[in-house]
Amino acid sequence: MTGRRPAATVVDALLDSAARTPDRTAFQVVERSQDTFALSYADVCRLIARTVSGLTAQGIDAADRVILVLPTSRDFLSVYLGCLHAGVVPVVAAEPTTGSMARYCAHLGRLVAHAGAVRVVTTDELAGALAPSLPVPVITPDALRGAQAPLGAPRATPDSLAHLQATSGSTGAPKLAVIRHGNLVANVRAIAEAIRGTADDTLVSWLPLFHDMGLVGISYALHAGIPMVLADPLNFLRNPMSWLHWISRYRGTLSPAPSSAFHICARVAGKRPPEGLDLSTWRVALCGAEPVHEATLRAFQAAFGPFGLSETTLRPVYGLAEATLAVTISDVTRPYTVDRVDAEAVAARGYAEPRAAGDPRTTGMMCVGPVVPGHTLRVVDPDGKPLPDRVIGEIEVAGPSVIDGYLPGPGGATADAAEGATAAEDGVRGPDGHLRTGDLGYRLDGELYVTGRSKDIVIIAGRNYVPDQVERFVEAVLQSPRTPAVVAVGVRDATLHTEQLHLLLDERLAQGRDRQDLTGRVSHALDETFGINGVTYHWVPRARLPRTTSGKIQRHLCRRMIEDGTIDAHRATAPLSGRA
16 A cells, blocks of 8 residues: 555554654635644644543543534644544534424434434534533533643454444444444555555545545555645535645545545536646546446546646546445546446346447446455345346445444434344344445446446336436436436325336526427437336425435435425426336
């Protein structure tokens, strides 16, 4: 990876860097104010020492859980890393948005109960609003800023809990994945080997720290002993191009992001061409956390290739919290790969049959690469039998990054049971140690292609349709300038005894255009390409679509809104054609 002696925990790696190169920059923190603060390894250790002292003064012991509701900042690093050193288990939660504070407090209260947390640590601004609604003390980072004292031996071990990570909640209620220090180190090592990490790398990230892709980035940088530019996500939201300027300014080599971020930047560049960028150092851009689309990567490459972006930089990946983070990473030595397949064969037979690029029934499947080193991956049928190449089934993964289980909820076993949680208690792994991901895909020449979530699949007359493929197809038909602008869900029709496709369309797509004409064009195209008919359309404001804290559409809640009539939609149902 970087020539360093492998450390057993991220904390050990940090202490090793502080001993060897105390004055070297560990973090450039770009806070919400846009002020930037450089922290050396020695600085980080001083912050941690005060936090460890503060935790002791607060009576917070090893294995206690603490909820962090903090922006990306020096305070976050101090509290989070101080918890890791002290053996305290942090649970990073999203800050409240512009929605109802009462609803947010109720959500946070459930998280406190589920985690068995003993404190909530938040900002001065939020502490007063949260404290009356929560059953545990709410404190600020100042309360954890104890007396400066020598930093003792860390309490973290490979078998102890590092943090609890909320799953995405895109197909149901979020769960808390139990991430141990051993899981964390195994995953960052595997990532480093897959991307050919070096001691000369610099990581740039603005990703939310309540999301695994953002939080594990901190561990990656510390374990690899490389500098990290850590920016508040609001700075990206205010000015998406700031991300690329950080890469240019700090000579970033590694910078991951969700597919939507690449889409946004390409769109902004199309309206206001950037100036003064140098992206020639950007070696690896891991693109994941949501489905990765060829059109997005193509547009991003076209927009920023002139600024030195290499054709091998964009790297589609696949991962999930239950595997700590990364499961597969596409080959960093060649451009990304798209498999052209027959859309109807995928739906009717669950087989990714190759098809020519120009054929109207062709759809593209993005390669997300081979499984990360030290792990195994297979695609299986409902009975758990491995499937041959190009046959779609459930993705299973095994290896040292895969968690033991989820934290038992407050209605079941006590929170303390998590320290001894096993796969048998919560069904995360099968008898042979493989995690059933609930995701569908196929393998080809040792690499994975993800087709969707099993819970989201729309089943019409025995044919399985992948919502994401349908959504991107419809957006292309409507020439949507934004994504996601379409949500596809299947709703059971009691008369037809099968599901029918419902499309939730962002009402902005119809601005200045006739809705009936638009839905007619979509119906014709869906019938021609996928053999889908009898579609029901719902024009909805974007804000009405239920999302997770990381922005993923919650299709199960969309389905419920349709079933109970609360979608309150314009309906334009195309007549059944009788086509099977």
